[in-house]
Amino acid sequence: MFTVGGFTLMSRLLGFVRDKLIAVYIGSGGIGDVWVAAFRLPNLFRRIFGEGAFNAAFVPMYSRRLEEEGKEQADALARRTLSLMFTILMTIFVVLFIFMEPVVKLTNLGFEDDGRLGPAVVASRITLVYLVLICLMAAVGGVLNSRRVFGAPAFAYVVLNIVFIVSLLFVVPRFEEPLYVLSWTVAVAGVLQLAVVVVACLRRGVDLRPRLPRIDSDMKKLGILMAPGLVSAGVQQANLLVGQSVASFDKGGNTLIYFSDRINQLPLGLIGMAASVVLLPEITRALRGGDETAAKRTLNQGVEMALLLCLPAMVAMLAIPREMMMIWEGGEFTRAAAIEGGWVLAAFATGTPAYVLAKVFQPGYFAREDTKTPMRFTIASAVTNMILVYPMFLWLGPIGCALATSVAGWVNTLLLWFGLRGSGFMGVVPGFFTKILRIFLASAIMGVAVWGAARLLEDYIFGDVNFYVRVGVIGAIVVAGVIVYLIAVVATRVYSVSELKRKFLRRRS
Numbered sequence: 001m002f003t004v005g006g007f008t009l010m011s012r013l014l015g016f017v018r019d020k021l022i023a024v025y026i027g028s029g030g031i032g033d034v035w036v037a038a039f040r041l042p043n044l045f046r047r048i049f050g051e052g053a054f055n056a057a058f059v060p061m062y063s064r065r066l067e068e069e070g071k072e073q074a075d076a077l078a079r080r081t082l083s084l085m086f087t088i089l090m091t092i093f094v095v096l097f098i099f100m101e102p103v104v105k106l107t108n109l110g111f112e113d114d115g116r117l118g119p120a121v122v123a124s125r126i127t128l129v130y131l132v133l134i135c136l137m138a139a140v141g142g143v144l145n146s147r148r149v150f151g152a153p154a155f156a157y158v159v160l161n162i163v164f165i166v167s168l169l170f171v172v173p174r175f176e177e178p179l180y181v182l183s184w185t186v187a188v189a190g191v192l193q194l195a196v197v198v199v200a201c202l203r204r205g206v207d208l209r210p211r212l213p214r215i216d217s218d219m220k221k222l223g224i225l226m227a228p229g230l231v232s233a234g235v236q237q238a239n240l241l242v243g244q245s246v247a248s249f250d251k252g253g254n255t256l257i258y259f260s261d262r263i264n265q266l267p268l269g270l271i272g273m274a275a276s277v278v279l280l281p282e283i284t285r286a287l288r289g290g291d292e293t294a295a296k297r298t299l300n301q302g303v304e305m306a307l308l309l310c311l312p313a314m315v316a317m318l319a320i321p322r323e324m325m326m327i328w329e330g331g332e333f334t335r336a337a338a339i340e341g342g343w344v345l346a347a348f349a350t351g352t353p354a355y356v357l358a359k360v361f362q363p364g365y366f367a368r369e370d371t372k373t374p375m376r377f378t379i380a381s382a383v384t385n386m387i388l389v390y391p392m393f394l395w396l397g398p399i400g401c402a403l404a405t406s407v408a409g410w411v412n413t414l415l416l417w418f419g420l421r422g423s424g425f426m427g428v429v430p431g432f433f434t435k436i437l438r439i440f441l442a443s444a445i446m447g448v449a450v451w452g453a454a455r456l457l458e459d460y461i462f463g464d465v466n467f468y469v470r471v472g473v474i475g476a477i478v479v480a481g482v483i484v485y486l487i488a489v490v491a492t493r494v495y496s497v498s499e500l501k502r503k504f505l506r507r508r509s
Helices: 001-026 032-070 071-098 100-107 115-125 131-148 151-170 177-204 215-248 253-288 292-319 322-330 335-349 354-364 373-396 398-422 433-456 458-462 466-489 497-504
Strands: none
Touching: 001 032, 001 151, 001 177, 001 322, 032 071, 032 100, 032 115, 032 131, 032 215, 032 253, 032 354, 032 458, 071 100, 071 131, 071 151, 071 215, 100 215, 115 131, 115 177, 131 151, 131 177, 131 466, 151 177, 215 253, 215 398, 253 292, 253 335, 253 354, 253 373, 292 322, 292 335, 292 433, 292 466, 322 335, 322 354, 322 458, 322 466, 335 398, 335 466, 354 373, 354 398, 373 398, 373 497, 398 458, 433 458, 433 466, 466 497
């Protein structure tokens, strides 16, 4: 978790620099909405095909073949899978390229009336190539994860932000229209990201020679396992699209959601994605070895670690949301937009633990090759969001869209929890709820501390100060909050100092 989380932290920090530069160049208005729409489409398919349904089905199959039949047979499965996946992705690419205008209309209902539709269609066609590249990257990353190689796939996401920063500093200033330069940057980054994981595979002797795609018994099984995951991931992404499409009626609404969610994604990426990436192959390996007790213990440890890290993140984003959003203020991104975005961030924060825990719970199903149950729960969550999003938008604007997403996230997570409990795979160890209450208390103490510090240093955050001073002050408050939280964790007897060391330091045999 900390290997993946470390690279994810690096990616998020560079992503902050990237998004700050984007905010300066395109701001929070119509062009910002167009950029968000163009970048969102390939990322949507990445989550559906790459990190979602595909990995949930492929990693257990590949891990099982690796464990039972050896590397040669496992790599043969990977080659057949990647060849077929490439064919499917190219078909999707061609269809979407042809029908991009109606797709953009459908996913951004407010674009047609005010001139945003045309630029969005052009930019989306450019970024569409990223769909093929990033899904293949995620698939090859699944091969590496199954072999317990986590660094290269995680570093590939760092590469995306490095390419963006280089482009924003040295290429974008030379052109009058930054939108299309950013779109081509996405395509170049996709090529380099795929290269990182392919090279990592080749260095470890993984046979990735392409072959003609063929539908055999393994591919049929993979398709059967993927089908519920595709529905589940597709519904989940449609869930997000509904909120963003509704928010597009408010000019600048999509941009506010995007930039507030960028902060919200920090704990989701560091904790949720890291836990999910690591837990799936580990639980699968324990089950294939016949050790169900070890699999359950691994899942319980994942839940405990996730809550220890995500609850304080939620409290911090609720305590100082406007202060955090002030990091985007400057250039075309106005102070009023940053302050309004703070309330959107707070709405997202209420669902942060839900989305992190969902990433922890899902491997408990996927490792047992059960992709249907999470699909049903995701559909229930999506229906909840679709019922709530428009009334809440009418009531609260973009804030309501974020809040509806959070409520839907909790519905999904609670269903996943009760499902694992009902199947006997998720047992609660003695003292679990007492420990969680103490984590809440420690988080609340930290929340009060950062809120008080933000009030004392208000002039350095909201005043007319240098950007670097503002970021330095906000960063200092966050670091102080981490220190206060760790002291509170020990003081409330969540863990002792020695227990914290055992959890956070790598143990070597």
